[in-house]
Amino acid sequence: MAERTGLLAFAAAILLGAVDLRLATVPLSLFLMLCAMAPFFPEAGFFFPVISHGNTGKAAVALTFDDGPDPATTPLLLDLLAEQQVPATFFVTGRRATQYPRLIQQIVSRGHTVGNHSFHHNRYRMFWQSALLHREIADTQAALSRLGIVPLAFRPPVGITSPSMDKVLTANGLYVVNFSCRAFDRGNRRIRHLAENILAKVRPDDIVLMHDSDAGSPARVRQWIREIERILAGLSKKGLTAVPLAHLTGQPVMRRE
Known part of the structure; x- marks a missing residue:
């Protein structure tokens, strides 16, 4: 999309420049502004294809959890998902995978999938x-x-893409999965009304973004897991079924060696 938009902007600049050279800067400036803003819209896929929702046409959603695993929250979440027989995908950081390898193994042994969420979760610089x-x-x-x-x-991290990302992902055999429904919970720093915010927005074929990072204290962790329970119950009341991310997108999330 970026390449096509750039060509259109350049063509428009040539046509406008024939009338007045000052007008030629307008489409080029708009294109540069679009390039600067596009990374912060996770569903845009401006620089390269991005999967941000499913294409099943069914009353199904995929649950995804970012930033973990964490010993304070991930085991509780895994128990809840097992109790409710709900699948999920965990986009984990390399740093935490290295710190908590047993949690990664538990995630996979319980039938969930694991994706790459960068090593240090550097939000912008990388x-x-x-x-x-x-x-x-x-x-x-x-x-x-x-x-x-x-x-x-x-x-x-934060769903931000960049022009250079496509080649790096291709070299590592990866594609991008972002999201279409989130609660803006700031990595579990804002968990109040988490369920209410998700359930008000969620629609069929949504990829739902949540987090299994530590909520900050035992009391807040208990509050967080109750919010997740409400989300699972609310999805059922809305007639939505949580399915594996691969079922929603038609592409595998991981493979085992």
Whole structure:
């Protein structure tokens, strides 16, 4: 999309420049503004194809959890998902996968899938530095490979994409999965009304973004898991079924070595 938009902007600049050279700057300026804003819209797919929702046409959604695993929250979540027989995908950081390999193994042994969420979860700087971006992604692939897992899906921190990301992902055998429904919970720093916010927005074929990072205290962790319980119950009341992410998108999330 970026390439096509750039060509249109350039063509418009030539046509307008024939009338008045000052007008030629308008489409080019708009294109540059669009390039600057596009990374912050997770569903845009401006620079390269991005999966942000399903295409089943069914009353199904996929639940995804970012930023983990974490010993304070992930085991509780896994128990709840097992009790409710709900599948999920965990986009984990390489740093935490290295710290908590048993949690990664538990996630997979319970039938869930694991994706790459960068190594350090550097929100912004790595997206403008190709070498750093490559290390963040490749180091996470290596950390998970040591556990017998090869992610095929990558979720950028905060969903931010960049022009340089496509080549790095291709080199590592990855594609991007973002999301179409989130509660803006700031990585579990804002968990009040989490269920209410998700259930008010969620629609069929949504990829739902949540987090299994530590909520900050035992009391807040208990509050968080109750919110997740409400979300699962609310999805059922809305007639929505949580399915594996691969079922929603038609693409595998990971493979085992």
